[in-house]
Amino acid sequence: MDEFAQVRAQFPILKQQIHGQPLIYLDSAATAQKPQCVIDAESHFYEYENAGVHRGTHELAARATDAFDQARSKVAALVGAQYGDGLEEIIVTGGATAGLNLLAAALSYASQGRGGSAAQQFAIREGDEIVVSEAEHHSVLLPFQELSYRTGAKLRWFQLDQEGRIRSDTAEQVITERTKIVAITHISNVTGAVTDIAPIVRRAHEVGAFVVLDACQSVPHIPVDFHALDVDFAVWSAHKMYGPTGVGFLYGKRALLEALPPASFGGSMVELAFMDRPAQYMAPPARFEAGTQPVAQMVAAATAAEWLSEIGLSRIVTHEKVLSQEMLKLGGIEGIRILGPSTGSGRIGTVAFDVDGVHPHDVGQFVDARGIGIRVGHHCAQPVHRHFGLYSSSRASIGVYNTIDDVDKLLNAVSDVRSFFRV
Amino acid sequence: MVEDFGMGEQELQEMYQEVILDASKHPHGKIVSGADSSLETVSIGAHGGITLTSGHEACKTAQSQQFNPTCGDTATVYVEVSSGSNGNSYRIERIAWDGQGCSISQASLSIMVDLVQGQTVDKAMALAQDFQLLMHSRGVGLDDNQANDDLGDAIVFQGVSRYPMRIKCALLGWEGMKASIAQAMTQFETADVPAVKSQK
Numbered sequence A: 001m002d003e004f005a006q007v008r009a010q011f012p013i014l015k016q017q018i019h020g021q022p023l024i025y026l027d028s029a030a031t032a033q034k035p036q037c038v039i040d041a042e043s044h045f046y047e048y049e050n051a052g053v054h055r056g057t058h059e060l061a062a063r064a065t066d067a068f069d070q071a072r073s074k075v076a077a078l079v080g081a082q083y084g085d086g087l088e089e090i091i092v093t094g095g096a097t098a099g100l101n102l103l104a105a106a107l108s109y110a111s112q113g114r115g116g117s118a119a120q121q122f123a124i125r126e127g128d129e130i131v132v133s134e135a136e137h138h139s140v141l142l143p144f145q146e147l148s149y150r151t152g153a154k155l156r157w158f159q160l161d162q163e164g165r166i167r168s169d170t171a172e173q174v175i176t177e178r179t180k181i182v183a184i185t186h187i188s189n190v191t192g193a194v195t196d197i198a199p200i201v202r203r204a205h206e207v208g209a210f211v212v213l214d215a216c217q218s219v220p221h222i223p224v225d226f227h228a229l230d231v232d233f234a235v236w237s238a239h240k241m242y243g244p245t246g247v248g249f250l251y252g253k254r255a256l257l258e259a260l261p262p263a264s265f266g267g268s269m270v271e272l273a274f275m276d277r278p279a280q281y282m283a284p285p286a287r288f289e290a291g292t293q294p295v296a297q298m299v300a301a302a303t304a305a306e307w308l309s310e311i312g313l314s315r316i317v318t319h320e321k322v323l324s325q326e327m328l329k330l331g332g333i334e335g336i337r338i339l340g341p342s343t344g345s346g347r348i349g350t351v352a353f354d355v356d357g358v359h360p361h362d363v364g365q366f367v368d369a370r371g372i373g374i375r376v377g378h379h380c381a382q383p384v385h386r387h388f389g390l391y392s393s394s395r396a397s398i399g400v401y402n403t404i405d406d407v408d409k410l411l412n413a414v415s416d417v418r419s420f421f422r423v
Numbered sequence B: 001m002v003e004d005f006g007m008g009e010q011e012l013q014e015m016y017q018e019v020i021l022d023a024s025k026h027p028h029g030k031i032v033s034g035a036d037s038s039l040e041t042v043s044i045g046a047h048g049g050i051t052l053t054s055g056h057e058a059c060k061t062a063q064s065q066q067f068n069p070t071c072g073d074t075a076t077v078y079v080e081v082s083s084g085s086n087g088n089s090y091r092i093e094r095i096a097w098d099g100q101g102c103s104i105s106q107a108s109l110s111i112m113v114d115l116v117q118g119q120t121v122d123k124a125m126a127l128a129q130d131f132q133l134l135m136h137s138r139g140v141g142l143d144d145n146q147a148n149d150d151l152g153d154a155i156v157f158q159g160v161s162r163y164p165m166r167i168k169c170a171l172l173g174w175e176g177m178k179a180s181i182a183q184a185m186t187q188f189e190t191a192d193v194p195a196v197k198s199q200k
Helices: A003-008 A036-049 A059-078 A096-111 A117-122 A138-151 A168-174 A198-206 A254-259 A295-311 A313-332 A360-368 A382-387 A404-420 B009-015 B018-025 B103-116 B121-135 B145-158 B164-190 B194-199
Strands: A090-093 A129-133 A154-158 A179-185 A210-214 A233-237 A248-252 A270-272 A336-338 A350-355 A375-377 A393-397 B042-044 B050-052 B059-068 B073-082 B091-100
Touching: A036 A059, A036 A295, A059 A090, A059 A295, A090 A096, A096 A117, A096 A138, A096 A210, A096 A233, A096 A248, A117 A254, A129 A138, A138 A154, A138 A179, A138 A210, A154 A168, A168 A198, A179 A198, A198 A210, A248 A254, A295 A313, A313 A336, A313 A350, A313 A404, A350 A360, A350 A404, A360 A375, A360 A393, A360 A404, A360 B009, A360 B103, A360 B164, B018 B103, B018 B145, B059 B164, B073 B103, B073 B164, B091 B103, B091 B121, B091 B164, B103 B121, B103 B145, B103 B164, B121 B145, B121 B164
Parallel strands: A129 A154, A129 A179, A179 A210, A210 A233
Antiparallel strands: A090 A248, A233 A248, A336 A350, A350 A393, A375 A393, B042 B050, B059 B073, B073 B091
């Protein structure tokens, strides 16, 4: 058994049959399946360690707190973030969407004067600019578009080239002296294209703007080091990196997190609370983690992070590259158009495509009959579809467990779609 | 052990029956820009906007746009309803639609047009009710022979009703018909036509 056959064998869900055929899961960009060790980690926590964290002095509370804190460090290590008492750069959130909304809200509060003088560096005023791209998932576009409406800032965006790549070469023009925030995807969940973010980060920092990176699609597929990328903030979710749902992460450079005001309020994030004057809030990460956290999920997410590191992201890149190349043969089938780069360089194996004359829902239903699960619709990214003159598409996306055989079965099925629907 | 919402090749054929594939490829009642002489009072504006102009004073026209946010499918249903004066029932004189979508939504619109064109409003609404029940039958169908007869070709969507993600596709056009008729009826109510009021 080769190495990735052993990886695949760790996923119990993939062992089932769908309508009498082996399940072929090609929807990892929506959510990845979970290896047994991740499933076991969550169960183990509930069986032996479950308790409230950072409060209580009983044995279980100590175990749970220790597991939660260690989990944060393991997740940080995966993405090159700092960890250790007083150094943490990872905030636990309910997911990537929750992280983006938390950050946008904190920036909004800073703009209203909350957080004192240290937070004024984040203040966005009328006439300032917020920059996104046409390729953004709605979870990036909408929180920052709303932030622009609340603050009176102007929303600008990077356009896409013919293959759907973000035009990083236009950074000098799109990012101006008035730009305060640049929120951009690392890898599009539609085109699969990896954004060349270096020119964007360089230009943003030149004008004093902060860069927010949507790393949801990159962390599970390529090595990611936030310090090396020099982004100021980043988000991603556990469930796309083979971890559980319900937990995600907001990364921030430590100095920035220390200056950022809280945006979600409640228990476990405040040092002193009064009736007649403002509270004194805790240092990060606690300042941003109001209320009971998804502890069991966080512990399992850390197991997923360690598991990914053990396989090695560079080996995952090599494995998935072969599959991506095979998947791109979709573009050679008559009537099929790939929405995104047609060659394997600078992209991952998330491939959206249009089947001429057949609606994506019908495509999805047709391939499902052969046990193949793909995504159909607009994938929560309507503007990028508009760029291609479409409203929706079909999307196949690979994960560590996929094989050449999986991809070939998809190619076969897609080849038969148009004749079935009499196109 | 696990409920199976998916389908094998056999179920695929059951969902996409010949009637559905035919209707989706050659839909009835679909407005094709400048091509349909039977709908000469349907005019397509400069920006693609369509208006249905009533042919008779005693008729009201209305339209309703329906949208499926998960796939972006749209259907705008246009109706012309004749008044129920002189003891007649309100009747769908004309029905047409415009939009784009999957084979299920397109076929459902086409079959709906065949079923309700020229029918009384009461009958069309009863059919809509039967069809809705069919689509919520989880593949079982209706235990009502009269309703099954009335639904005619629309009965082929029984297979679709097994799949929660596709029910909205089949219902899209019917929702448009119900909403546009409701609008037309509102116009009768507000148009101060004594004969109409006496019908209520």
